[in-house]
Amino acid sequence: MTSKSPEPIDRGSDLAESRPHGGGSARSDAPTTKLDKLREAITEIDQRHAEGESEYFADSTLPSESSLPSDVTSSRDAPSFADALEFDDEAEPEDFDASYAKAKKTAMNMLAMRDHASGELRDKLLKRDFLPAAVDELIAKLQKSRLLNDEEFAHRYVRAHRERRKLSRSALKRELNKKGLPAEIVSGAVEDVAGEDDLARQVAEKKAASTRGLDHEVRERRILGMLARRGFASSVCLKVTREVLAED
Incomplete structure (x- = not known):
């Protein structure tokens, strides 16, 4: 009596899933592995991505990383599809607002300590890595509210440093230029400074x-050096030094 050949086993049947894993034929008909499932999931993702179903990527039905084979999880260093699709249109405005708020607080603290020229304050804020656009907007608003006024700053600076440091017109002009003030403001602030000889004599x-x-020569050299550092003209330095030493 001839034996009936066994019917081929359908891979999708319950019998296939329960079939032992030993032997060559068992390996050829092995059940779908986790790696196979992952491949199927990725294929479905690609299909849905092509159809524009981006909300699918937030689905929690994908295999978890803990359930995947180690050789698969070790290669998942690249950003996921969901990460690649996460765009935040509000990121740039939020960054601007945060930078503006921090720049404003910093600027108020600086202005509370002493006056600043617009360019000077702007440079300091930029060195603190605030967004240039935020700094520019802040400087414009401070100027509009007259919390920054370069012309008034220049005149106050001249009066204070003329009295306290005994700086010449030339030195004052140099200092104001370092603050980044416009040339016309600098000229207007120092043009009315008078009494250059008298100030040099005080120094x-x-x-x-x-x-x-x-020794006389040592004294003369030191006086001349001091006057030169304060920015007085050489003719004024020589004249005043000789007069003061002759009278002393």
């Missing part, structure tokens, strides 16, 4: 008093 007299007891 020379103070230095002469502190060098009494030294």
Whole structure:
């Protein structure tokens, strides 16, 4: 009596899923592995992506990383499809607002400590890595509210440093230029400064008093050096130094 050949087993049947894994034929008809399922899931993702169903990527039905074979999870360093599709249109405005708020707080603290020229304050804020657009908008608003006024700043600076540091017109102009002030504002602030000879004499007299007891040449050199550092013209330096030493 001839034996009936066994009917081929359908891979999708319950029998196929329960078939033992030993032997060559068992390996050829092995059940779908986790790797196979992952491939099927990726194929479905590609299809839905092509159809524009981006909301699918938020679905939690995809295989979890803990359920995947180690050789698969180790290669998943690249961003996921869901990560690639996450666009935040509000990111740039939020960054601008945050940068503007921090820049404003910093600027208020700086202005509370002392006056600043617009360019000087802008440079300091940019060095703190605030967004240039946020800094520019802040500077414009501070100027509009007159919390920043370059012309008034220049005149106040000249008065204060003329009195306290005994700076010449030339030195004052140089200092204002370093603040980034426009040339016309600098010229307007220093043009009315008078009494250059008198101020130079005050500087020379103070230095002469502190060098009494030294040789005449040493005293002369030190007085001339002091006047030169304050920015006085060489003709004024020589004239005042000789007069002060002759009188001392």
